[in-house]
Amino acid sequence: MEKRVCGDIEKLVLKAVEQTSEAILITDSSGTIVYANKAMEEVSGYSAEYLKGKKPGVLKNEGSHAPDFYRELWSTVKAGRKWHGRLLNRRKDGTLYTLDTDITPVKEPDGTITHFISVRRDITRELQLEKQLIESQKLESLGLLAGQIAHDFNNMLTIILGSVELVLEDTKEGTISHKLLSETLKTARHTAELTKQLLVFARRQETRPKKSCANDLIKEAELILKRLLAKNIDFRMELQRDLWDADLEATQFQQVIMNLAINAQDAMPDGGAMRLATGNVTAGEDSPWPIPPGDYVLVELKDTGTGIPREILDRVFDPFFTTKPKGKGTGLGLSIVYGIVKQHKGEVLVDSAPGKGTSFRLFFPRSK
Ligand SMILES: Nc1ncnc2c1ncn2[C@@H]1O[C@H](COP(=O)(O)OP(=O)(O)O)[C@@H](O)[C@H]1O
Ligand SMILES: [Mg+2]
Structure with a gap:
């Protein structure tokens, strides 16, 4: 009777280990894999069949960790202690992932180590x-x-x-x-x-935005803008009629437009087209933009310039980030744009690809 219950529990434990969302790998005392559960198969991309009989090194990404790192790991677990750390591995498809890992020696009552059990959690997304x-x-x-x-x-x-x-x-x-x-x-x-x-x-200074029409502020700045831009740039405005009001601080708003226009011009040393457009937009569940739902005044500045390579797209708003030669760029233009738009409780999105030009979209919440 007792034996049967015990058997049931063994089965249950096996099922639990097989189905838990933690990736589990068991090796024998020499480090050869004897078992891999479903989660391990999923996270690594390798089947349990493939992994069995191999060393955990097959999961490793060459060069991620120094040889010392693995040596320390092994000496810890071989000495009968638990090891905890992060392992950067490579999936079967070549992508990298990070596992928060616990490796525990499994011991006989007399203390000899028979196996090692490693429990791993994928923390790539968290990182x-x-x-x-x-x-x-x-x-x-x-x-x-x-x-x-x-x-x-x-x-x-x-x-x-x-x-x-x-x-x-x-x-x-x-x-x-x-x-x-x-x-x-x-x-x-x-x-x-x-x-x-x-x-x-630095968002230190208090701003006092006023209910205003972005079109009016743009028209005010038009003259300076046109004077600022080189002759070989075809500058056009498409201002939506009956544009909603937004709470805007005039000088700051105009500074944003200037900063964007100067960048667009810099990106078109041999000339090109620049379009400044406004519009009313309502962002909802299915809106194409990752912004909170609501009514916005959209201001868009589009150029036909060099575009921004994918690898630096995330960094263009960083203060002091610039790709321009010393003396030309300060790297502050876009971080000021970002600061000002955020102060207006708005959103900035950039859409760009090399050779395809760049579009900056600013969303200012519609006045209540
Ligand atoms: N319209 C644009 N087209 C191409 N690249 C741009 C554009 N706007 C900004 N960038 C890139 O973003 C970087 C940061 O811009 P910014 O913060 O204004 O600093 P700066 O203009 O002084 O370099 C620029 O150096 C450039 O690489
Ligand atoms: Mg700039």
Whole structure:
């Protein structure tokens, strides 16, 4: 009777091991695989049949870990201790995956090791998320740093500006001193303006967006835009009639457009076409854009330039990321765009491929 229950439990344990979502591998004491469960087959792409009789090294990705790493692993488990760590392996199809792994020696009552059981959990996806988080934290901390510097700068500039203004009042017009001081004042004001931009980027400065029509702000900036752009660029605007209002801070909004336009121009050294369009869009469940559902004012700037290679597409919004030569690029343009749009509770999407041009889409929530 007792024997039967025991047999049932053995079967149950076997079934559980076979079907659990953790990938399980059992080797004998020499490290030869004697068993692999379903999850192991799924995560590695190899069948249990194939794995049986082989060494776990078949799962390994050459070069991922130093030889010392495996040596340490083996000496730990052979000494009868448990090993825990992350293994970067290669699937049958060649893709890499990371497994959070526990390797435990299975012992006889007298302490001799008969087998090793390794329980592994695929954490590839978690690691990707972790990396994204680190990226966004990096962005955040750079912003903070820039903000602190800009803040101190601003305080010092206030003193400089104030003092120069006072001295200037006491200086006779037409004198060299007056001229030099006027220049100093102009430069200091310009510097203050730049500092303000840095503060915006660092999301420190308070913004007061107003219910406005993006078309009006674009038309206001049109003249400067046209003057800014080279002759060999065919610039067109397609502004939607009856565009919804959005809560926009005029100067910042226009700065965003300028930054995007300058980048588009830089991407078309031999000329090309640039299109600035606006539209009303409602994002829902089936919307083509990964943005929260709702009504938005869409502002799109499209160019026929070089396009952005896939490998750097994720990095273009990083502060100080630039592919331009020293003195030309600061790498701040798009991070400022990002900062401003986020401050407006909006979204930015970029769509680009080498040779296909680039499109930046900005979504500003419709005013309530
Ligand atoms: N319209 C565009 N076409 C092609 N590449 C672009 C475009 N806009 C931005 N980029 C890429 O993104 C990088 C970062 O842009 P940005 O933050 O404005 O800094 P910068 O213009 O100073 O390099 C650019 O160096 C460029 O490689
Ligand atoms: Mg730029």
